[in-house]
Amino acid sequence: MSTGTMxxxxxxxxxxxxxxxxxxxxxxxxxxxxxxxxxxxxxxCNLSCVHCLSSSGRRDPRELSTAECQAVIxxxxxxxxxxxxxxxxxPTVRPDFWNLLDYATGHxxxxxxxxxxxxxxxxxxxxxxxxxxxxxxxxLDGATAEVNDAVRGRGSYDTALRAMASLAGAGFAGFKIxxxxxxxxxxxxxAFKAIxxxxxxxxxxxxxxxxxxxxxxWDQLHPxxxxxxELYDWLVAHGQDVLTGDSFFHLSGYGSALPGLNLCGAGRVxxxxxxxxxxxxxxxxxxxxxxxxxxxxxxxxGAVWQQSELFADLRRPQSGGACTSCSAYDACRGGCxxxxxxTGLPLDGPDxxxxxxxGEQALxxxxxxxxxxPSPDHSHRTGPRVPGPPGSGTQPAAGRGPVPLTLSSRPxxxxxxxxxxxxxxxxxxxLPPGR
Amino acid sequence: xxxxxxxDMPWQLAAQVQVRPxxxxxxxxxxxxxQLSFLKSPALHAVVTSLAAxxxxxxxxxxxxxxxxxxxxxxRALGTLAASQMICRREGA
Numbered sequence: 001m002s003t004g005t006m007x008x009x010x011x012x013x014x015x016x017x018x019x020x021x022x023x024x025x026x027x028x029x030x031x032x033x034x035x036x037x038x039x040x041x042x043x044x045c046n047l048s049c050v051h052c053l054s055s056s057g058r059r060d061p062r063e064l065s066t067a068e069c070q071a072v073i074x075x076x077x078x079x080x081x082x083x084x085x086x087x088x089x090x091p092t093v094r095p096d097f098w099n100l101l102d103y104a105t106g107h108x109x110x111x112x113x114x115x116x117x118x119x120x121x122x123x124x125x126x127x128x129x130x131x132x133x134x135x136x137x138x139x140l141d142g143a144t145a146e147v148n149d150a151v152r153g154r155g156s157y158d159t160a161l162r163a164m165a166s167l168a169g170a171g172f173a174g175f176k177i178x179x180x181x182x183x184x185x186x187x188x189x190x191a192f193k194a195i196x197x198x199x200x201x202x203x204x205x206x207x208x209x210x211x212x213x214x215x216x217x218w219d220q221l222h223p224x225x226x227x228x229x230e231l232y233d234w235l236v237a238h239g240q241d242v243l244t245g246d247s248f249f250h251l252s253g254y255g256s257a258l259p260g261l262n263l264c265g266a267g268r269v270x271x272x273x274x275x276x277x278x279x280x281x282x283x284x285x286x287x288x289x290x291x292x293x294x295x296x297x298x299x300x301x302g303a304v305w306q307q308s309e310l311f312a313d314l315r316r317p318q319s320g321g322a323c324t325s326c327s328a329y330d331a332c333r334g335g336c337x338x339x340x341x342x343t344g345l346p347l348d349g350p351d352x353x354x355x356x357x358x359g360e361q362a363l364x365x366x367x368x369x370x371x372x373x374p375s376p377d378h379s380h381r382t383g384p385r386v387p388g389p390p391g392s393g394t395q396p397a398a399g400r401g402p403v404p405l406t407l408s409s410r411p412x413x414x415x416x417x418x419x420x421x422x423x424x425x426x427x428x429x430x431l432p433p434g435r
Numbered sequence: 436x437x438x439x440x441x442x443d444m445p446w447q448l449a450a451q452v453q454v455r456p457x458x459x460x461x462x463x464x465x466x467x468x469x470q471l472s473f474l475k476s477p478a479l480h481a482v483v484t485s486l487a488a489x490x491x492x493x494x495x496x497x498x499x500x501x502x503x504x505x506x507x508x509x510x511r512a513l514g515t516l517a518a519s520q521m522i523c524r525r526e527g528a
Contacts (some may be wrong), residue, residue, distance in 0.1 A: 023473055026459040033455065035462070035471065082464035082471075108453065110466060133466055249442040 024261065027269050030315035033079040033305060035269045038283040041097065042089040042275050043378035046118050049141075049152045051180060053211040053284055054274070056089040057362075057380035062276040068296070072273065073104050075300050083110035087283070089275065089378075092119035098174070099128075105133040114139060114178060116156060117163025125163075125170035137176040137204065138163050144189035147184050151221070168199040176243065177370035178204045183220070187228040189234050193242070204243035207250075210342040210352070211284040212374045218343070220247060227358075229254065244252060250335035251326030254353040264337050267292065267314035271305065279304045281314060284338035287374055309318075321348025328356055387407045440514035442496070442506065445525035447487035452521050454484060463521050472521050481514055486522060 044059035045052070064072070078083065091097055092115050104111050112135035120128075120136070128212075138160050142148030145157035167175050177196050179234065181186065185192075189205075193283065196203040208219035223231060232251040240258050241245055246260035261269075266282035269308035273279055277295040280286055294313050295302035307310065323334045335351020343352040344366045451467040457491070460474035461483070474480045481499040483494075487494040496509050516522045 023459070023475065026475075029458075030461070033456055068478075080453060080462075080464075082453060082466070083469070099514075108466075110469070135469070 009032075020039065024263050024372075027261065027263060027265065028261050028315065028317070030268050030311065033081050033302075034271050036085065036265065037271060038085045038087060039072075039273045040087050040089060040096050040275050040283075041091040041100070044093050045088060045090040045116075047090065047116055047153045047156055048380050049156075049216040050217045051141075051151060051182075051208060053209055053210075053214050054087075054089065054286055055212040055379050057375040058378045059089075060276050060378060064275065064277050064295075065099070067088070068277070070103055071094070071101050072277075072295055072301060073100070073107050073109055075295075075302060076104075076109050076187065077107040079302055079305075083112060086111055088114075090116055098124075101131075101134060104434075105131060107302060111135070112176070115163070115407060117154070119145065120163035120166050122166045122169060125166035125172060125414075128167070129170040129172040134175075135176065136167060136172065137178045138167075138201075139180075139209060140192070141176050141180050141182065141190035142185050142194070143195060147188065149186065151182065152179075164195075164199045164201065168201070173200050175199075175201050177201050178206065180208050181205050181223060181231060181300040182208055183223050184226060186223050186231055186268060189231070189238075193238070202243060203241070205335070206245050207247040207339075208310070208334065209284040209338055210371075212286060212340050212377075213379060215342050215374050222353065225355075225357070228355065229305065230354075231256075245322045247336075250332045250339075250351045251355060252331035252355055253326075257331050262331065263333055264335075266290070266307075266337055267311040273301065279308070281310065282338060284336070285341065286376070287341070287372060289372070319348045321346065323348070323350055326356060326358070327349075337428075342371055342374060343377060344369055367397045436525060440492070440510045440515075440517060442493040442510050443491050445486075445490060445497075446484065446492045446513070446517075446522050447525045449520055450521050454480070458479065463516075465519070465521055468520055470519055470521070472519060473513075479509065482513070483507060483516065483522065487525065 031040065040054055042059055042063055043054065043056045045056040048057055071284055075138070079238065091113055094100070101111055101113070110133040114137040117138050128136055139152070140148060140157070140160045141151045142157065148157040148160070150154065164177070177192065179192055192205070193203050208214060208218065208222050209352060227253060231248070232254045235242065235248060235251070235258055236256070246257070246262070247263040248258055249260070252258050252262050271279055271292070272280050272283040272286070273295060274286060279295060279301065280293045281290040281292060290310065293309035295301045295304065297303065299307070320329050320334055322327045332351065333356070334348070335354060339352050340347055343363060345352055345362050350362055352359040352363055439523045442478040448463060451479060452463055452465050452526060454466070455462040460476045463472040465476065478499055478501060482495050482501065485498055489498060492513055493506070496506060501509055513522065
């Protein structure tokens with residue numbers, strides 16, 4: 001799953017003006033089009049990662065068709081959305097994925113896609129290496145199979161490493177290795193960097209969010225306060241070589257701001273298009289509360305981006321609430337909206353992983369009220385059994401349980417089905433009276 | 436800044452760069468280097484997009500109504516864009 005990276009490379013600012021608002025304030029007020037658009041092409045996935053932030057597994061039958069995806073790409077080209085981060089689910093399991101990739105890059109929309117590597121054969125890797133405007137991001141959540149497979153499922157480490165070897169072998173330099181930081185893998189940061197160096201790849205680390213199935217495992221997987229400090233110090237030391245999708249800005253409260261945009265970009269510079277065309281404020285906020293519209297509606301994606309009331313709200317000056325008086329507020333800006341929402345904290349209060357410890361206090365005070373449940377859920381109902389966190393044994397994939405079914409009579413056939421001369425049905429074209 | 440920007444040479448947007456106008460100025464994207472750059476004023480946007488049509492960068496600034504006392508600031512901004520390959524020297528002009 002991809003996260004919202006602010007930049008495909010680095011960001012520079014050419015400025016000679018004085019007295020204008022800082023860029024971060026300009027961004028907070030929203031842009032003509034997103035800078036960073038995540039597009040999840042399918043909820044289908046061969047894996048059942050315990051922390052999947054889109055609760056992926058099963059394909060949604062309402063998924064955008066190839067033609068609808070192409071229409072979205074046409075619109076992104078018109079809006080000058082220069083590149084998209086494609087994820088899922090596992091986007092490469094869509095049979096039209098490679099065609100959509102070519103279609104996007106042929107229409108001035110560069111693509112970075114996230115994959116677990118399942119379809120990255122040596123042949124596909126050679127094809128990708130020949131693409132100027134395609135970047136690939138392989139997900140890996142442990143520097144060892146033991147740590148990785150506990151979260152992503154048995155065999156997923158080998159799959160990812162095989163894909164990396166294919167890309168490196170095809171001469172694809174600088175592909176990304178994307179790691180979600182957890183309690184189990186913070187100590188492996190140097191080992192991740194070594195893997196990236198071995199394959200000529202670039203390491204990208206992002207924050208674990210309590211979104212999707214991540215809500216179920218956040219308590220066990222999110223880094224401890226001590227590990228957060230370790231992570232911050234590591235980023236300060238290695239920040240130049242490592243991408244973060246600007247996802248650790250809540251750690252800036254420790255001291256100097258980390259490189260990148262220290263701002264929640266949800267609905268301002270960032271948004272998500274999900275597989276059925278729903279537009280959410282950010283990839284970590286798949287919930288009706290952050291649903292802005294659907295690309296199938298009148299005006300398409302552009303109308304949602306420019307006219308949705310939710311996005312207009314997000315672009316108004318935000319209140320820092322209880323955080324405003326904190327010395328770290330200018331650095332962390334209150335942290336991540338989705339992390340607060342899915343842990344049941346108020347959006348104008350501290351981040352659950354607030355470096356000053358206010359988040360832990362707020363969480364302790366908020367235990368009485370149930371946190372909002374992420375939705376929708378496309379988890380495999382009978383997923384492969386995945387090993388739990390080290391020491392906990394095996395546990396069933398998330399999303400198991402009673403399957404609610406609604407029984408109804410078959411819907412009436414369309415009023416006027418075409419009746420052809422060769423229809424052998426003796427009742428062809430006959431409609432019983434009273435229909 | 437690696438070197439001083441030469442206002443008296445012909446310049447142009449790099450071939451792989453696209454410009455998206457924004458309220459604050461414009462957003463530049465280089466499809467080759469995958470870099471984003473932000474032009475923090477509409478006037479700088481006007482200068483950058485008219486470079487190719489003007490004999491020199493100085494002429495582009497004048498055409499966009501940049502007062503002479505502001506030229507050093509514009510030269511610095513254009514120098515940043517040149518260093519990140521967003522704009523390049525126009526050959527054969």
